[in-house]
Amino acid sequence: MKCKRLGKGLDALFFNENEVHEDDHVQEIRLAEIQPNPYQPRRTFEKEALNELASSIEQHGVLQPIIVRRKLTKFEIIVGERRFRAAKLAKKSTIPAVIREMNDKQMMEVALVENLQREDLNPIEKAMAYDQMLTHLAINQETLAKKLGISRPEVTNYLRLLTLPSEVKIAVEKQTLSYAHARILAGLKDSDLVMMLAEKVVREKLSIIELERVIKKLEMDGKSLKKRQLVRVDPSVLHRTKGYEETLREFFGTKVEIKHGLKKGRIEIEYYSLEDLERLIELL
Numbered sequence: 001m002k003c004k005r006l007g008k009g010l011d012a013l014f015f016n017e018n019e020v021h022e023d024d025h026v027q028e029i030r031l032a033e034i035q036p037n038p039y040q041p042r043r044t045f046e047k048e049a050l051n052e053l054a055s056s057i058e059q060h061g062v063l064q065p066i067i068v069r070r071k072l073t074k075f076e077i078i079v080g081e082r083r084f085r086a087a088k089l090a091k092k093s094t095i096p097a098v099i100r101e102m103n104d105k106q107m108m109e110v111a112l113v114e115n116l117q118r119e120d121l122n123p124i125e126k127a128m129a130y131d132q133m134l135t136h137l138a139i140n141q142e143t144l145a146k147k148l149g150i151s152r153p154e155v156t157n158y159l160r161l162l163t164l165p166s167e168v169k170i171a172v173e174k175q176t177l178s179y180a181h182a183r184i185l186a187g188l189k190d191s192d193l194v195m196m197l198a199e200k201v202v203r204e205k206l207s208i209i210e211l212e213r214v215i216k217k218l219e220m221d222g223k224s225l226k227k228r229q230l231v232r233v234d235p236s237v238l239h240r241t242k243g244y245e246e247t248l249r250e251f252f253g254t255k256v257e258i259k260h261g262l263k264k265g266r267i268e269i270e271y272y273s274l275e276d277l278e279r280l281i282e283l284l
Contacts, residue, residue, distance in 0.1 A: 054089035
């Protein structure tokens with residue numbers, strides 16, 4: 001399957017320096033002389049896929065050369081780190097490569113674009129790639145979105161994932177927590193609450209709708225608690241009103257509660273039937 005291409009504007013920006021051409025000089029370079037790309041946004045390489053590629057390399061060799069640049073006495077990978085890792089697993093000593101001249105900024109750009117063109121970057125890796133592009137290309141989210149051929153809100157949603165607690169980001173990387181769930185949790189400010197909800201989602205396998213319901217209920221309970229916490233009553237006053245409550249309960253023969261407010265309070269007297277209400281009115 002052909003991977004999805006990025007927007008034409010971004011392809012033009014990088015002059016297709018990440019592609020191997022027919023007239024390129026391919027040479028065998030020792031694996032010991034090659035270093036990984038320091039700007040590689042991918043942090044996880046699936047072991048099963050690498051082992052499959054390594055098996056293919058054992059039988060057929062590396063069919064597509066990697067692209068490298070010279071770095072002092074070594075070479076740094078620009079494109080092809082999966083092939084490099086798989087070749088090492090296959091116990092190869094050399095790998096076919098094309099050498100490009102490229103500065104740090106160009107190398108970062110090509111590495112980020114090449115990885116974004118792939119569809120198997122996890123959400124955190126994609127968010128980190130967007131963040132690096134914004135920083136090193138000195139562009140805003142709107143411009144980046146246009147260059148990538150996606151919407152600005154999509155860029156924003158991915159970037160918000162970077163504000164999640166590290167434990168939650170690891171869960172997203174391991175795909176035990178979905179991007180959709182993580183996007184909702186990224187909208188919450190309390191990191192402890194985010195971690196608690198993330199664990200609940202994984203443990204109870206909550207759907208998106210169920211997670212939203214839990215958050216809504218917590219928000220409603222929080223507003224109610226906040227209102228109650230605003231009422232600061234002197235402990236000595238509370239002690240005295242408890243005595244008044246007991247006196248009123250004995251007098252009316254029913255449950256009585258004295259409620260405290262910011263500027264005023266109220267007395268609640270319970271009744272259980274029309275006759276009980278008439279009895280209380282007579283006493284009043």
